[in-house]
Amino acid sequence: MTRPPLPPFDRESAALKVRMAEDGWNTRNADKVALAYTEDCHWRNRAEFVTGRADIVALLQRKWTRELDYRLIKELWAFEGNRIAVRFAYEYHDDSGQWYRAYGNENWEFAADGLMQRRLASINEAPIAAADRKFHWDASGPRPQNHPGLSELGFYLARIGAGTGLGKGSMYNFFPGGKEEMAQVVLAHIDAWFRTQVFEPLRTAANSANSADVAEGVAQMLDAVERYFQSGRSVCLVGVFALGHERDLFAATIREYFTEWIDALAFALTRGKHTPADARDLAEDAVGAIQGALVLARAADDAAQFTRALARVRQRLG
Missing domain, CATH: 3.10.450.50 (Nuclear Transport Factor 2; Chain: A,)
Structure with missing residues (x-):
């Protein structure tokens, strides 16, 4: 067997x-x-x-x-x-x-x-x-x-x-490489989740000839992001690393995470009703708004601020 x-x-x-x-x-x-x-x-x-x-x-x-x-x-x-x-x-x-x-x-x-x-x-x-x-x-x-x-x-x-x-x-005991090895494993886990739940679905939607599929793909991305960050009750660990001393160790990984997210979203938006330049601006603004709202919600201990910010992102991308 x-x-x-x-x-x-x-x-x-x-x-x-x-x-x-x-x-x-x-x-x-x-x-x-x-x-x-x-x-x-x-x-x-x-x-x-x-x-x-x-x-x-x-x-x-x-x-x-x-x-x-x-x-x-x-x-x-x-x-x-x-x-x-x-x-x-x-x-x-x-x-x-x-x-x-x-x-x-x-x-x-x-x-x-x-x-x-x-x-x-x-x-x-x-x-x-x-x-x-x-x-x-x-x-x-x-x-x-x-x-x-x-x-x-x-x-x-x-x-x-x-x-x-x-x-x-x-x-x-599980990580002879210490904190650096732990951080690498955590970043790899985050990358795998976002790749399957956010980046690939966006690309799949963008490759559809139906504009409704693109809109649904963007909506699903925002739903996945809301689940992942627990409606603002969790932090973005990649964002935390980007602001801390860990950035020097993992600069390429951190940069790739945000670049791939923005690129996937911008590509999907160009297949909808937006020009490439507008789609790029919207994608950068959306990812920036999500990250900023996470910081604000945590600082204010008010998860509703993240929920409201995400609703505004939905409206702009819709």
């Missing part, structure tokens, strides 16, 4: 493997989850060491007996060959009704048949108020595609460390 995708992994297959694992764990079906692992799979889960599917099933059954209304989000960090590094967070409450959020890192190693043969997980958690929960979907099914992931929710390194007391050294 094989369990695609199989190693060696590229970014697409690694991300698919991560999403499949997330969906499986969100079923809270220990027997089903255990089928993703080899018969003799080795686990380190927190301070517990287990070997083999029977022990994995027993551990997961104990876990989900005490972790109620469990919801999990996983995110790809890095990959190479038959290995994948993942970060994750999940929320649950105990039988007293107290809610918790757990944060963790995992190292995965796969056999040639696509089954995981080694899983090393470090996990810390902290109590949270019910009002502070971030994961909201029907727990009887997987996380919907339009529900934000960890980056979109703003679960960055400093916030995770502050929330759990997890030392930076523990997180650096």
Whole structure:
């Protein structure tokens, strides 16, 4: 039996493997989850060491007996060959009704048949108020595609460390290159998301002979941007890097991110009713307005300012 995708992994297959694992764990079906692992799979889960599917099933059954209304989000960090590094967070409450959020890192190693043969997980958690929960979907099914992931929710390194007391050294175990390597992985994740959710849909719409398709493509871009930045409650990490000392390290990546966004939007607008010069101006103004509104909304602690600014961008591009 094989369990695609199989190693060696590229970014697409690694991300698919991560999403499949997330969906499986969100079923809270220990027997089903255990089928993703080899018969003799080795686990380190927190301070517990287990070997083999029977022990994995027993551990997961104990876990989900005490972790109620469990919801999990996983995110790809890095990959190479038959290995994948993942970060994750999940929320649950105990039988007293107290809610918790757990944060963790995992190292995965796969056999040639696509089954995981080694899983090393470090996990810390902290109590949270019910009002502070971030994961909201029907727990009887997987996380919907339009529900934000960890980056979109703003679960960055400093916030995770502050929330759990997890030392930076523990997180650096996954990244021998330190902060620079972490930042490269985060930027690569952002680039992959915007490429599939923003840039490519804009280009696809622009290549349509139907002007209505172009307008729909621009509207979908703005919808995706609103979801990604959580209606102004999250920051643009690329923008943060552009303003900080990180810019010198990642100048080309940062420049490419904004250039590609503006170019894709301008190209779409030229296929509508705008001249190339006007389309370029509108695209630059739109991206600038989105970035500025994010800064303003965060500074004023008023996400509605971002929502209003995005509405004005919609009107101008419409």
